[in-house]
Amino acid sequence: MSEQNSERAAPAYAVAQWTAALEAARSGDHAALEKVRRWEDVLAGMAGGRLRIGSRTPVADTPPWVTLEVAHGGFATGRYLAEAPLSDAEQERLVALPDDVPGETDRERLNLWYLGDTGRAELLAAVRSGTCRIDVPEESALAVAALLLDRGFAAQALDLVAELRPLMHRLRFTPRFESVPQPSGAAVRLAPVGEVAASLRRVRVPAQLAAMRETLEVWNPLHDRLVELWCSTVDGALPHLDEERNEVRGGWPCRRWPDDWVQARIRWLDDYTRTCREHAPSGRHAHPKSNFARLRAALLACPVDSAELSGREVGWIRRALANTTTRHGAPNGELRASIRAAQAESIAAPTHASIAELVAARLDHYPADGGVPSLEPIAAAVSEEDGAGGVPVGTAIPEHLVDKVARALEAPVDELVRRGVITSGEVLARVLPQLTARFASAGLDDPVLAGVHEQTYTAFRRRRSLLLLNLEQQVRFDELPWVRALAVCRSPRVERSVAAHRSLQQAVLLAITSFPQALLPNPLVREFGAMSVLAGIRMPLVEEVAADIFTGTFVMKWRDAAVLASRAMAGTVYAAYYDLPPAWPEARRIGTRWGRRTADDFTALCAARAEEAGSGRGFISRNGAVLEQSQILTTHNLAVLVHELGLAEQLREHAPELVRRTFDWIVARLRQQPASDHHAALIQVKNAAYAWRQAIFLLGFCDPREQRARLGGLDEAVRGAGLTRFAPAVEGLAHVLGGGRFDESGTTPNGGRRFLGWARGKHWYFGD
Template sequence: MTDQPAHVVPPSYATTQLSRALTRLVESGDERALKKVRQWEDVLAGIGSGRITVGSRAPVADTPVWVTLEVAHGGFATGRALSEVPLTDDEIAKLRQLPGDVPGGTDRERLNLWYLGDAGQAELVAALRAGHYRIDVAEDAALPVVALLLDKGFAEQALDLVAQLRPLMGRLRMTPRFEPVSRPSGAAVRVASVGEVAESLRAVTMPPQLTAMRETLGVWTPLYDRLVALWCRTVDGELPTVDDQVVRGGWPCARYPDDWADERARWIADFDDTARRHLLSGRHAHPKSNFARLHAALRSSEPLSARDVGWIRRAIANTVTRHGAPGSADREHVRAQQAAVVAAPTHVSLANVLLKRLDGVPVDSGVPSLDQLVAELPEGTPIPLHLQDKVARAWEAPVDELVRRGVITSGEVLAIVLPQLTSRLMASGIDDPVLAGLYEQTYTAFRRRRSLLLLNLEHQVRFEELPWTGALAPLRSASSDNAAFRSLQQVTMLALTEFPQTLLPNPLVGELGALANRAGVELPLVEEVAADIFMGTFTTKWRDAAAVASRTMAGTLYADYYDLPAAARWESPLRWGRRTADDFAKVCAERAKEAGEPTRSWVARNGAVLEQSQILTTHNLAVLVNGLGLAGQVGERAEELALRAFDWTVRRLAQRPATRHAALIQVKNAAHAWRQAIYLLSFCEPARRRTIAQRLEERVAAQGIPWFQPAVGGLIGVLDGKRFDAAGAVAGGRRFLGWATGKHWCLER
């Protein structure tokens, strides 16, 4: 890879993504592929025209940072605003009812301005009080907030807000859809709505191989049996069979019953009719199959040769030997089993059963229970587990219950549902239930916003930066929230105990940060940074997090294994008034030399530096466990969690990656899990650490990955009081890191 500044996004990235999207469109032809093609065409057109600036918080010209943008994979803005949509049928009908003197240069502007008038405000307030509205995009709440502010006597704040919104009223929808929305109550959350689940059920299809098999068994095999029986009637003597590769028994075509010609004509007519409606499939479609030979002989208008009769005899012998004679008990038993397979409900039909059971449930709601939905059919057919899992995504239940039941399967999914809970806590400081409901819906919509690719240490747009959110400040309580603190503790423990092998994903870190703000707790939470956009420095929160890690982990296995600096290292007065933590970046760069000699791959160099930033900060573990008082709870389960993280690491590395890139990802993820295991192991008693290390050694041997033994040896060496040298080596072992600037020793297999 050529040397390239880390802050430059490769110009070929969007072109490559467009090429991949076009390939998928050609292969699948579905709407999703077409949408991706359109998105990447918009990205490239916007970059080419200068309208889009990649890496900026406001990447689209003439569009404020708070506008919700359409974002393609990788964080690239397409130039479209999600609230810049055509008028709905309801809005068109409303527009026709407006007085002719309503100003506005576009239909959207006329509607927005009408809702600023007395009649429009009254309609908005009535809908909010009745709960008859839906906020899909955060901008949908802008004019409702104006209406409520005016209704409550905050005219100055309302006018200031209108001044900020006015330039975009001709483009953006700023009102909600006037329809009720169903939301879980209390502590309940759901992964998906009933409508989303229904869409996934409708997408269930029959694999082509299964379709062909069912057609073969249900359509062509009965015809084949009739064909075999027809030829068997011409055999003189015992039906032929195969014995040790030799055909024995009578010969076909030796006699023809009086009705044979009529039966022959009837079979040919039935075959032709079936062939018009079904494609010949399965083994019967092979040109040298028994079916094909018997069929060809039956249709022949020429006298059959001795060779033809021999093939007929062989075909009869093959099928009689394998399945029994036509009408025999053996053949009937086989056909009964095959008929049962054909008669069994398909996954498509069972998905349709689930769709019918969901009829009548509002598409935007969830389901309070799964028992009746996934109950087996009256005839005893169970609903397959993978279809049950689809329906379970709409189940409304507390977060911990969804995790326990396997509905929430990762930290990423946990991050998807958490805004539903966070939104209620964020709205809890508003006494007015009408305003609180609007605030809750707005927050949930905002958290669905996709992150942008940002450079120059920029941060994503925060909820408080929405103009209408800031306008609500006088109506919100500034006090901290004990419920938010308890939720913060609960979610942190869920993520750590259910997914001990994975980093906290960025969306989850964002939600934890929002909960911390609501709870009045200052936590320097840090995000995972992509190696291909890293600029070589960090903001001061990384330094603050490292200080917490050095202080709280001093003298522990984690500090010894990763050679954490002393807490005093982070007490320099240089930090005050500075946006960046240059000293922290310098330490990371120095420590990254362990990854190997300098290389032209700037991504590998960046990756090695970023890995050290995660090591120094424990990537939020020390900050959360210390700041939330969770050390005791973690300690109680530390041995179990460490074992699970170690086991995951070993299982992951035992898998054979398909490509070099997959191998690099495999090692990187395994190193994440290993680091979390080391952190958890630090809470165990010294004697138990040795026992766990021995078990780990046995697991490595059992999985057949002896090349990973140096990592285990390095851990045992540290447990024995030894220390890694500058190259990350210790007698009999190596420190396990995920990045290398040359070939990783884990890949030298």
């Protein structure tokens, strides 16, 4: 697993993240301020010895079950997520508590109140009605204690309370109360309605569009009035430009003064001052040499008549009037009216921000923590029932706003993938706990207990994983004291494995067929592991390990996965291309490190095979080459999942198309102009090589005719893209499909190369 040579993680990564967040905050990214705070907490905790990054209990004097705030990369900040300020509802409850409720802090008094007779009755009523919400796992602890007492398990309830007691003064152990019951069902959603509605209300009019609308709606009318005011002082024809000679023709301003001049001047200046309080002048109206600025300055200098103006200033007024009348026509004239009408039409359409607010109002009719059963009512054109100011009836809802709403759509997982709501394995991992939670709770025959358990499980799966060193393991769900206490309530009669097995099959096949070019991400692997336990299947699923924290040690499940992969992939193009061991000895070389059994023979084989990557001295490239071989030998879970779940025949139906899509992805990725820095180019090649391995695996489920067809399509795509540097990889695959093998250096007699992602030194893809 992921380890480091030292017992603790070095602070260099945290310093780099803090620096990046600080730079982002200085550039105006307000969201980065919270990141700065988190990384400052991490660094302060590491420096003061309160945090031991890499341990499953990184915060001093803290049980492993406490939900921690975790920054990017698995670094605990030292804060507890359940240690939150009292909400408004809790403040109201606190004020109403009897004076004799014990507790040294407000939080402790509230927790202890819900353990008393009256508070416990209130808590049980909310749990039974389904109006409690569990956002952090700790928030279900006292609800479980109350349910245990209610069902006659007093000893288990008291033991649980005793374990929670040391942290009752800090942590919230009670759920959040709502007025409507918790929605339930077999469908899943990516985000709750309340979260989506909030994101819609954050939609803003783009600054450029807002400035244009302000110019057309606010400043242009004021400009037109100013021009009309000065034109009323012109004797004769209005000034205009002779553009051929660049001369001003027509009459002169300030030659006659209408009777209402003084009042009109005062009204305009007052309106201008009032407008400036609400709208800052922008664009040409703010430029000191603009027609608007010159005419306004002249108005300020001319309280009654032209006596205060010099001849030069009158000339500038005449020039400014000539400029605007030539371009836009006379005040109240047809040309100016048509221009202003066209401009008004250009901004008449409602803004996306106003439509987003309307859509958010539609979502307000649904429970905030639930989903929407259908998009049709939300995506329908604006009707009179919406009553939205500024959005005409019949206006269509923009597609990108409908896509936002789709995040709250409750539907089967495969439909969300088809709609493009679930776009990656990482996103798929976010919704699967909603299904797994139902299977995990199936052993509880009491629907109230099952509902609390389901919410707790979903909240637990939202916990961010810690960075772990020294072969330590993440905290398991059944390590939560209140979950462990529920074991006495489980019914042995409830059979959940069949349904869990079927759902796991569907989820795995969906992940492979939807995102064939991508490794199964760690969150998804962990979710598959949780589902396999519920299905009663033991599978050696392995995680992706970062090269910078690896110490060259693998636990036994890596070897078990490799043995299964060699057996399942025997005789396939994958086994031939990557030279999988035809057999593994029954006698295993087992070691011990940090109290766990390690697969020393598997580790040695990975290191030996990694020599194909070269002999550079960098420890990250050395670790990366070893880890890549571990992924090759295990197929990074693909063989285990397909074999153990019996998915081979189903995969054969999809394999040719999946190979084509993956090859197309690789060609498109390599065609992209790599970033100027060398590291970005290396990442580009590494990701392409990982997708290549996925394609080779899938190619093993194609018949020989399909394999040749896919190879021909790849060769044509590579030539068409001008990827001459990638030609050796295509030649190498062709050689293997023709029955050949790579030599020890990963080359073939015809110049083909085995395509790997890591190289200790210069990668052959970048040339000599």
